[in-house]
Amino acid sequence: MPTSETVNWRSATNMGFKRSPPPFLAVANKTNKQVFRGELHHPAEPAGRAVRHRAAQHLGVSTGGNYLFAFFARNSTPSDADKRRFVGNLVSLYQNHVKALYVLGARKFAVIDVPPIGCCPYPRSLHPLGACIDVLNELARGFNKGVRDAMRGLGSNFQALKYSVRSSHAVVQSIMKHPQRLGFKDTTNACCGSGRFNGKSWRTPNATLCGNRHEYLFWDLLHPTHAASKVAAAAIYNGSLHFAAPVNFRQLVEDQC
Template sequence: MAYYASYSITLIHLCTIFAAASLGNGLTRPKFSSILVFGDSTVDTGNNNYIETLAKGNHFPYGKDFPGHVPTGRFSNGKLVPDFIASMLNLKDTVPPFLQPNLSDEDLLTGVSFASGGSGFDDFTTALTAAIAMSQQIEYFKVYAARLKGIAGEHEAKQILRDSLVIISAGTNDFLLNFYDISTRKLEFNIDEYQDFVLNRLQIFIKELYDLGCRKFAVSGLPCIGCIPIQITKSLSLKDRKCVEDENSDAKQYNRKLARLLLKIEAMLPQSKVVYADIYDTLINLINHPQKYGLKETNKGCCGSGLFEVSPLCNELSSTCDDPSKYVFWDSVHPTEVVYKYIAKYIKMEVLPKFQFDWDI
């Protein structure tokens, strides 16, 4: 019986690898065994449902356009980028949160999300939001790795981690909560210094995952922070709602530093591939040229007034727009499903192909 169980697990793993390898237009695709996700609300598929925090998306109208029209804890009207990527790689239709009870062996074999809405690389960030700190996400990953070993055996589990696509999307909350809106860190750093502080924490985070067996990393840069509706509202731009250019300029500076840093990290970590995902340009393109993509509203969310409602303030009593697919933002912070889908397409076309190589191990 043990032989047949082991055989079945190995077969599932091999099938996911070969399916991913044959993805799209006959082109060779990266051989990812699973998808592992770390970060904030942009990639939290429901972990915040299971912790004490105000930052939750487990109530209507969140999930309005998710399969079954149910709120899952995702901070959008539907699916997130990891869900679309997992589907593109033929791994699964959606990525479950690691804290979800009763995860199946197949769920664990093909990947989970450890992300938490409100998280960031700076410990001050999660002190304010009561989210799952990035350091705690590492601890949950260690538990996951042990469970994976119990399912697949030590050798197979090690190979699954090596072949996993690791998505890291965080940093926005650090700047929103600690620099622009509450200014906690302004007492200690200027913007240039704080960027370096956050990037150093990111480098440590990647190294920890590498030491635990991960090798393939896709790391998201900051979005155009100044175009997030709540930031426009806080700038008191109520009539002429324009992006806050200083915050956008800071985000671009951070992203330039990040792109350079990731090359250095890759060079320091043997047999690793660390790829930068330029979310800024993808999102700003949708905002600047909405008609080209069938979009209409770019500076306010679909939920409520769209000016300030997010998480608990975007609730069952809130009105919603008639057609979220015409909106860039779902609430005053988070994009709509259609925008996440565009970002996922960018990752498929521009990021994943950079993993096309083989290692002689």
């Protein structure tokens, strides 16, 4: 389940925004590209300060499972060394992006980790027994640990940097472990789709559609329902350190330092 726009929107509304902050390129494309590129080398120039202010006010950062799916598509039986090398490179790339945003003026980072993507309807449809795909879940756990460690290191090296890593992984695991407590009845099938687990295709005119989507964890072959996103957003905004650390999103927003 890659990072969901619905989860981002729910989290953003909890923080007082009307919508999710736009991605990095959406801001960059509205800014003079020569000035934007020059900002990395001349942060003291007046034009650079304007870019930094824009970046700090309007940029949102999140992790996602798409890279992990792409790696799995190329190599479905990777060795331990393959997995370590891939995850290490991806975490390094992510860390460099955060540093670049810091240079542009961003000081607070609300990070969303990768859920147990091997348990989405699509991966399940690939398994002979319909079980979760362990390799994908291993990659997610390794990447999540790497991101947490990277953010901890950045927080130590850059005193003004504040962050919270939201564990969508922990939220989805909680829903799958105790679905009825949270109002869910189906945590394996997609509400909308076709084929095994409704996980063989995207939403098409011939797709099967459930009549009680609020009882499903998954909307389609990879993404959560609005109901699941609502639970996740509440958990990370006001929840315990099990769902967001070292502080939850509300504490991050209210931190005036």
